[in-house]
Amino acid sequence: MLWTVAPARDEPLFAQIATQVRTAVAAGELRTGDRLPPARVLAGSLEVNLHTVLRAYQDLRDEGLVDLRRGRGAVIAEHADYAALDAPVAALVAAARSAGVTPDATAALVRAAFARPTQEDR
Amino acid sequence: MTPTSPAPARPPVPHRRTTTLLALVLPLALLVGAAVLVLGWRDELPDRIATHWGSDGPDGYSSFAGAFVPLAVGAVLCVGQWAFVMWRGHDGLTRRGVTATSAGLGALFAVVEVGTIESQRGLADGSLAPAEGGTVTLALAAAVVLGALAFLLSPADPPRPALEPVAADARRLPLAPTQRAAWTRTVGSPAALVPAVAAVVTTVTLAVVLEQWVLLTVPVALAALLAAMLLWRVTVDSRGLEATSVLGWPRVRVPLDEVQRADVVDVRPVREFGGWGYRIGKDGRAALALRAGTAIQVHRTGSRVLVVTVDDAATGAALLNSLADRRHP
Numbered sequence: 001m002l003w004t005v006a007p008a009r010d011e012p013l014f015a016q017i018a019t020q021v022r023t024a025v026a027a028g029e030l031r032t033g034d035r036l037p038p039a040r041v042l043a044g045s046l047e048v049n050l051h052t053v054l055r056a057y058q059d060l061r062d063e064g065l066v067d068l069r070r071g072r073g074a075v076i077a078e079h080a081d082y083a084a085l086d087a088p089v090a091a092l093v094a095a096a097r098s099a100g101v102t103p104d105a106t107a108a109l110v111r112a113a114f115a116r117p118t119q120e121d122r
Numbered sequence: 123m124t125p126t127s128p129a130p131a132r133p134p135v136p137h138r139r140t141t142t143l144l145a146l147v148l149p150l151a152l153l154v155g156a157a158v159l160v161l162g163w164r165d166e167l168p169d170r171i172a173t174h175w176g177s178d179g180p181d182g183y184s185s186f187a188g189a190f191v192p193l194a195v196g197a198v199l200c201v202g203q204w205a206f207v208m209w210r211g212h213d214g215l216t217r218r219g220v221t222a223t224s225a226g227l228g229a230l231f232a233v234v235e236v237g238t239i240e241s242q243r244g245l246a247d248g249s250l251a252p253a254e255g256g257t258v259t260l261a262l263a264a265a266v267v268l269g270a271l272a273f274l275l276s277p278a279d280p281p282r283p284a285l286e287p288v289a290a291d292a293r294r295l296p297l298a299p300t301q302r303a304a305w306t307r308t309v310g311s312p313a314a315l316v317p318a319v320a321a322v323v324t325t326v327t328l329a330v331v332l333e334q335w336v337l338l339t340v341p342v343a344l345a346a347l348l349a350a351m352l353l354w355r356v357t358v359d360s361r362g363l364e365a366t367s368v369l370g371w372p373r374v375r376v377p378l379d380e381v382q383r384a385d386v387v388d389v390r391p392v393r394e395f396g397g398w399g400y401r402i403g404k405d406g407r408a409a410l411a412l413r414a415g416t417a418i419q420v421h422r423t424g425s426r427v428l429v430v431t432v433d434d435a436a437t438g439a440a441l442l443n444s445l446a447d448r449r450h451p
């Protein structure tokens with residue numbers, strides 16, 4: 001798959017890399033069992049530090065999207081249905097654009113919505 | 123500079139004199155030398171000369187004149203290899219590989235000829251000829267040594283940066299100026315798996331049935347060789363295009379500054395390249411043909427073309443063109 005990083009952006013490089021895996025999973029481009037490139041290969045190609053890629057892979061492991069195993073590398077794990085969010089996220093982005101709400105503000109609203117107690121909590 | 127259209131008029135192949143010395147003069151000298159030796163033994167040789175050995179000794183014979191047929195066959199093969207290099211040897215690896223094959227073949231045919239005929243000097247009949255006794259092993263060793271020597275003496279390609287921008291009609295991938303981009307994926311060779319397993323099973327069976335345990339080295343070597351060819355990683359990044367066996371070796375590279383254009387082509391390995399693996403087509407294209415289907419075809423400076431079969435070749439080719447745009451003046 002295609003990997004891009006933009007050092008000029010505020011988002012840290014490891015987060016940019018992790019986000020691309022999430023979007024590829026949400027788009028169905030990566031499926032359970034697919035292998036991510038060895039961290040060494042990706043770091044060399046993107047001209048970033050090996051630890052930057054490892055940090056991205058570790059974050060993905062922590063959220064349950066990737067299995068990291070010695071000798072097998074990083075493999076897409078049995079995971080939550082990221083693809084289910086594909087359409088709603090696209091709708092949200094379209095709504096934010098037409099309303100003139102910035103990406104940062106939109107993301108903050110999403111985070112705030114997550115912080116609100118759910119029905120079950122009540 | 124050479125034009126960048128898909129079918130450019132090709133400039134002459136470089137290093138023609140060295141190639142002629144190593145791929146034509148050297149093997150022909152060996153074959154002629156063998157012929158002169160055998161001619162000198164004319165009066166000492168039996169009327170029918172053993173040319174083929176079965177398990178119980180000689181089982182194929184020829185006349186004195188007929189004994190020169192293998193040398194003639196060898197000469198035709200060497201002339202053919204030399205002609206191919208002179209015509210299509212733009213790629214350094216192709217040039218060196220085919221030159222080495224020609225030199226090695228010359229040595230193989232010459233040593234087999236001299237070895238088998240020498241042992242029949244002074245015999246009343248070819249049927250009394252002794253068993254082959256190491257001639258084939260010696261010939262193979264000579265072929266490998268001479269082939270390796272010819273490969274090393276044959277010049278590799280020097281760096282040759284492209285002087286013109288990538289063709290405007292080649293596919294591109296939109297990239298922001300400061301964005302770094304890479305594309306990487308693996309490609310397997312399922313077609314190679316069947317003959318690979320068959321070859322390993324056959325040689326293991328042979329070794330067990332014949333109780334020739336030395337033969338077990340053959341399947342082990344075969345398995346290692348085939349494992350190296352079965353799964354590859356293809357990467358396009360700011361360094362260019364690279365295909366590496368997942369074992370880390372062998373490796374095929376096109377540096378970014380030598381990329382003229384990259385396209386997507388459809389490959390039929392057997393029809394276009396005569397099989398799977400690293401192959402040279404009749405048109406001189408080098409190919410890593412691992413399976414049928416889509417491939418990235420890279421036109422490289424010096425009239426060199428490399429084809430690599432891989433899924434999603436469109437993204438890889440477009441990225442290679444876009445990255446080359448940045449590199450080229």
